[in-house]
Amino acid sequence: MIRAYAAHEPGGKLEPFEYEPGSLGDEEVDIKVEYCGICHSDLSMLKNDWGMTQYPFVPGHEVVGVVEAVGSKVKNLQIGQKVGLGWYSRSCMTCEFCMSGNHNLCQDAEGTIVGRYGGFAEKVRAHQGWVIPLPEGVNPVTAGPLFCGGITVFNPIVQFNIKPTDQVGVIGIGGLGHMALGFLRAWGCEITAFSTSPDKEAEAKALGATHFVNSRDPEALKALTNSFDVILSTVNADLDWPTYIKLLRPQGRLHLVGVIPNPLSVPIFPMILGQKSVSASPLGSPTTIAQMLNFAGRHHLEPIVEFFPLEQVNEALERLQSNKARYRIILKMDH
Structure with a gap:
């Protein structure tokens, strides 16, 4: 079972929630979440502003953590590797946009918090193509917001x-x-x-x-x-x-x-x-995310962030809702 925080109705409070993730797919990766940024998109999805939220809803799509398990066909990631995950958790890998390197324009791309459970949790699962290793020079503690806002x-x-x-x-x-x-x-x-x-x-x-x-x-x-x-x-x-x-x-x-x-x-x-x-434009492809991370590491760029423990997620969301965040909020996991 994976422990997480979920809302059960539009705009509802996030409460402790557990779910069974099922068996790991051949090309999937389980990430042990260490930090997860909070984004305005999490708020919009929480309130079902875009009409596509499914409840129970687990927000969180600015994940930084460690690879904990890999599927049998995963070749680009190793257990123990420090990685990040953003808005997209999968794309089809066969359409003209994926094949031309524009995976973020895939019409069948899966959002990390759309129709599935996100990163306000001890673990999150994603396709290997969207799990991006953190390069040298990027601070994992503050890197989460780079995977969406950045x-x-x-x-x-x-x-x-x-x-x-x-x-x-x-x-x-x-x-x-x-x-x-x-x-x-x-x-x-x-x-x-x-x-x-x-x-x-x-x-x-x-x-x-x-x-x-x-x-x-x-x-x-x-x-x-x-x-x-x-x-x-x-x-x-x-x-x-x-x-x-x-x-x-x-x-x-x-x-x-x-x-x-x-x-x-x-x-x-x-x-x-x-x-x-x-x-x-929407976000960016996995390759562009990797380029951004390398650029950020080379120039010592990192977001300005505030931290909340995961159990104070509702207070953190309220701070973002009231426009008091300077400038991004990151949840720290307690494991």
């Missing part, structure tokens, strides 16, 4: 070939945004942080921002017209998107990784004139 902001850097000479804006200095600042500074970009909290300026610059703008100041925004090659939005809120389109240079891109509540509305004429684009 890859979410790193993936666009690779996908869109962001260059060190690019002018990049980052909207939102929270769980995702603070990691984006670190990656982009190490990448060599000039970065402008946009935030509704003027008191975050010093912290944003310490995290990697070259410049800071209060996004509630219309004159400050107007002064940046035609300035950016890429603007990365990490927020889950509706903003004045036409204004940000104006801030893009010709061929500039507004890229969203935050799940905004309402449909996007942007004027098409300035986009046509400037050949500008709006895009979005």
Whole structure:
């Protein structure tokens, strides 16, 4: 039996829960969970905001732990190896997207907390393809959020070939945004942080921002017209998107990784004139995750985190819900 924490109804408290995982598949891996980050996606799934949660629901998809058991056909991982697991726990490995290295676009990909039990538990199971070894230089204690929030902001850097000479804006200095600042500074970009909290300026610059703008100041925004090659939005809120389109240079891109509540509305004429684009992306492939981890280790990048013991998971979720987390929360297992 695997001991975990589960909710039995939308928005319900997490309570101790046990389940029988069944026999280990040939290509599956059991991970003994040591640390598991808490993500806003865990909250959204807990409340069934996306209409796909199954109860009992065990959250947790920012797992770091040790390989405890491997299936008979697992060749790339060994028992005792330090590994991580993110949003996806499996993909089909045969479709055109998996075969071209874009496993995160697989239409049959399995979410670690979608229709199965996640990492707020003593163990979690996944397909070998999505269990990623931690390289030298990556701190396992703080690495969990890299497997969701980190890859979410790193993936666009690779996908869109962001260059060190690019002018990049980052909207939102929270769980995702603070990691984006670190990656982009190490990448060599000039970065402008946009935030509704003027008191975050010093912290944003310490995290990697070259410049800071209060996004509630219309004159400050107007002064940046035609300035950016890429603007990365990490927020889950509706903003004045036409204004940000104006801030893009010709061929500039507004890229969203935050799940905004309402449909996007942007004027098409300035986009046509400037050949500008709006895009979005999900996490990243196993290869891109491994690249991110190597990059993070080489540049000594790690998320800023707070810790809670697993038995205080409800208090930790409440802290995240009330936007008090600075900047990510990690659960420590008690075994």
